[in-house]
Amino acid sequence: GNIEYEKILNEVIVLATMSSGKSTIINTLLGEDILPNENQACTAKIFKVLDNDKIDSSIISAINHTDELISLEKESLYELNKNESIKEIIVEGNFKGIKNKKERKKLHQICLVDTPGPNNSLDSSHKEITYKLLEEGNTNHLVYVLNATQIGVNDDKKLLLDILEYQKNENKNFNVTFVLNKSDEILLKDEDMGTIIENCKNYLKEIGFIDSSIIPLSAYAGKLFKFALEGNLRTRKEKNDFSLFYDLFEEKTLSDLTPKKKLKDKTIVIQNSDYLKNSIISKYYATGMAKLEKALEDVLHNKIYNKGEN
Numbered sequence: 001g002n003i004e005y006e007k008i009l010n011e012v013i014v015l016a017t018m019s020s021g022k023s024t025i026i027n028t029l030l031g032e033d034i035l036p037n038e039n040q041a042c043t044a045k046i047f048k049v050l051d052n053d054k055i056d057s058s059i060i061s062a063i064n065h066t067d068e069l070i071s072l073e074k075e076s077l078y079e080l081n082k083n084e085s086i087k088e089i090i091v092e093g094n095f096k097g098i099k100n101k102k103e104r105k106k107l108h109q110i111c112l113v114d115t116p117g118p119n120n121s122l123d124s125s126h127k128e129i130t131y132k133l134l135e136e137g138n139t140n141h142l143v144y145v146l147n148a149t150q151i152g153v154n155d156d157k158k159l160l161l162d163i164l165e166y167q168k169n170e171n172k173n174f175n176v177t178f179v180l181n182k183s184d185e186i187l188l189k190d191e192d193m194g195t196i197i198e199n200c201k202n203y204l205k206e207i208g209f210i211d212s213s214i215i216p217l218s219a220y221a222g223k224l225f226k227f228a229l230e231g232n233l234r235t236r237k238e239k240n241d242f243s244l245f246y247d248l249f250e251e252k253t254l255s256d257l258t259p260k261k262k263l264k265d266k267t268i269v270i271q272n273s274d275y276l277k278n279s280i281i282s283k284y285y286a287t288g289m290a291k292l293e294k295a296l297e298d299v300l301h302n303k304i305y306n307k308g309e310n
Contacts, residue, residue, distance in 0.1 A: 003105060004105070005102060005105055005106060005107035006105060006106050006107070007106075007107050007109060008106050008107065008108045008109070009050065009109055009111040009138070010108055010109065010110055010111065010139075010141075010299055010300055010303050011048075011111045011112075011113050011137055011138050011139035011141070012110060012111070012112055012113065012139060012141040012142070012143055012296060012299060013112075013113045013115075013133055013134065013137055013139055013141070013142050013143070014026070014112050014113065014114045014115075014142075014143045014145065015115065015130065015142055015143070015144050015145070015159065015163070016144065016145035016146075016147075017147075017156055017159060019147065019150075020145040020146065020147040020181055020182075021145065021147070021181040021182060021219050021220065022114065022145050022181075023035040023036065023114075024181075024219040024220055024223055025145065025179070025181065025217070025219040025289075025292070026049055026112060026114060027223060028219050028222045028223040028226055028289055029049075029095045029097070029098070029112075029289075029292075029293065029296075030049070030058060030091075030093040030094070030095060031093075031094070031095075031096055031226050031227070031230055031232070032057065032058060032093070032230075032232065034049075034058050034060075034077070034091055034093065035047065035049075035077065035091070035114070036077055036078055036081065045080075045081060045086065045087065045088065045089055046087070046088050046089070046113060046114070046115065046129075046133065047088075047089050047090075047091065047113070047114040047115075048088065048089070048090045048091070048111055048112070048113050048114075049090075049091045049092075049093065049111065049112040049113075049114060050090065050091070050092045050093075050109060050110075050111045050112075051093070051094065051095040051098055051100060051109050051110045051111070052092050052093065052094060052100070052109065053094055053099060053100045054094075055092065055093065055094055056094065057093070058091050058092060058093030058094075059071070059091075059092045059093070060072045060077065060080075060089070060090070060091050060092075061089075061090045061092075062080055062083075062086045062088065062089050062090065063086070063087060063088040063089075063090065064085050064086055064087065065085060065086075065087055069090075070086075077089070095110065095293065095296075096226075097289070097290060097293035097297075098110055098293050098296050098297050098300075099297065100300075101300045101301070108300045108303065109300075110296050110297075110299065110300060112143075113133065113137055113139070115129055115130060115133060127162055130159070130162060130163075130166075131162070131166060134163070134166050134170075134172070134174075135166075135170065140172065140173060140174050140175055141174070141175050141177075141299050142163070142174050142175070142176045142177070143176075143177050143179060143292075143295075143296075144160070144163075144176055144177070144178050144179065145179045145181050146178060146179065146180050146181065146200065146214075147181060147182055148180045148181060148182045148183045148185060148186055148196065148216070149182050149185050151180075151196075151199065151200055151203055157207060160204070160207045160208075160209065161207060161208070163176070164207070164208045164209070176209065176212070177213060177215065177292075177295050178200075178204065178209075178212050178213065178214045178215070179214075179215050179217050179288075179292060180196075180197070180200060180214055180215065180216045180217060181217045181218070181219050182217075182218065182219075182220075183196075183216040183217055183218055183254050183288065184218035184220070184221050184245065184248065184254075184287075186216075187218075187248060187252045187254070188248065193216060193254065196216075197214055197216065200212075200214055201214065215255075215288055215291050215292055215295065216254040216255070216288050217254065217287065217288035217289065217291075217292060218245070218254060218287045218288065218289075219287075219289065220241075220245075221241075221245040221248070221249065221283075221287045222284055222287035222288070222289030224238055224241055224242045224245055225242070225245070225246075225280050225281075225283050225284040225287065226284055226289070228242055228268060228270060228275070228280055229268070229277065229280055229281065229284070231268075233270060239270055239271050240271075242270055243270070243271065243273065245283070245287075246275065246280075246283060249283040249286040249287065250283075252286070253285075253286035254286060254287060254288040255285055255286055255287070255288045255290065255291045257285055257290050257291045257294065258282060258285055259278070259281050259282055259285055259290075262278050263277065263278060263281070265277055265278050268280065
């Protein structure tokens with residue numbers, strides 16, 4: 001029969017400074033371009049991106065200042081971001097790599113909470129938004145996106161110190177997963193990934209994050225592989241980039257995670273070249289995106305099995 005499940009949202013706050021590719025990561029998880037990639041509108045809006053295994057394409061709604069829910073069309077995200085009467089935007093979509101958990105008539109879903117807008121140090125409202133989010137958010141999980149091409153140069157340090165300061169003042173202990181996005185640039189330069197990760201850990205240690213887990217990632221490559229599997233590669237640039245990344249991840253990898261089972265194979269044609277579906281899937285794993293999906297799924301598991309719902 002039809003069991004009514006109570007929905008439990010497991011919120012994970014996603015934090016990053018500008019141009020770290022945060023929107024690309026979320027779009028890749030969704031398998032479609034939903035969040036504006038160049039989110040230049042500096043508004044104090046909170047995006048909540050909620051995983052729902054039951055739907056095919058994403059549904060967008062918003063909450064206004066009187067806490068009413070309004071449902072909307074896809075195209076309106078840019079506009080919504082500028083709309084003064086709206087305080088929160090909710091995107092419900094299917095993170096195909098993450099399965100909701102059902103347990104004792106409860107449906108546990110991952111909900112990514114994204115802070116939009118540039119985080120420049122001139123903008124004090126940024127700190128306020130972050131603090132408010134950390135304070136009111138029902139979470140102790142953070143995903144922090146670092147940009148592999150700019151470690152320690154932009155405002156990361158400030159934001160990371162804010163998180164530590166907040167933890168200390170509020171006596172809240174956040175479980176932080178660090179993601180090192182744009183790591184494909186390191187592979188392209190033939191630099192040693194192990195050294196970069198080590199440097200990154202030392203940088204975080206200096207700030208005060210002692211034993212960090214870091215997931216190297218190429219969200220853009222992951223997006224192209226996932227879009228190719230869904231038949232969603234649209235532009236010539238995406239198709240060209242797809243074949244470049246396909247070659248790169250043929251010989252290199254950012255992850256020790258590989259697909260467990262082979263699916264029934266089929267050929268996917270991109271720009272007159274044939275690619276095998278299973279081969280594209282293993283390239284997707286090599287971008288580190290599957291490892292991030294697993295880390296998010298672990299949040300659901302740990303919440304449930306450790307009953308860590310402090």
